[in-house]
Amino acid sequence: QAQVVESGGGLVQPGGSLTLSCTAPDSVFKTYGMGWFRQDPGKEREGLSWVSADGGTKFYADSVKGRFTISRDNAKNTIYLQMTTLTVEDTAMYYCGGGFSGGRWNDVRRYKSWGQGTQVTVSS
Numbered sequence: 001q002a003q004v005v006e007s008g009g010g011l012v013q014p015g016g017s018l019t020l021s022c023t024a025p026d027s028v029f030k031t032y033g034m035g036w037f038r039q040d041p042g043k044e045r046e047g048l049s050w051v052s053a054d055g056g057t058k059f060y061a062d063s064v065k066g067r068f069t070i071s072r073d074n075a076k077n078t079i080y081l082q083m084t085t086l087t088v089e090d091t092a093m094y095y096c097g098g099g100f101s102g103g104r105w106n107d108v109r110r111y112k113s114w115g116q117g118t119q120v121t122v123s124s
Contacts, residue, residue: 022096047106
């Protein structure tokens with residue numbers, strides 16, 4: 001089972017910033033697009049952003065466009081999600097999907113492996 005690991009979550013005040021990291025093994029990282037998602041209890045997992053294997057193509061959900069930035073360091077098998085201007089609506093468990101198999105980037109079924117998630121809480 002491929003081990004995808006997210007980190008960097010925590011408690012932040014509204015308007016603040018946070019950067020998440022996700023490391024993954026070669027089996028689901030090298031040559032694969034990677035995505036960031038989030039999920040509230042009882043809700044579907046929401047696609048936030050996606051980056052291609054070479055880092056040259058990126059997509060964002062409308063809800064985070066202009067506030068979140070995805071990046072990738074292939075030497076470290078790591079992707080990042082820089083989050084700014086956070087609001088209470090951004091509170092959720094954040095997940096990294098590895099091994100994207102093609103199709104719609106925000107379709108959770110298109111990913112081979114998921115981490116356990118990292119909690120982001122935006123509160124004053």
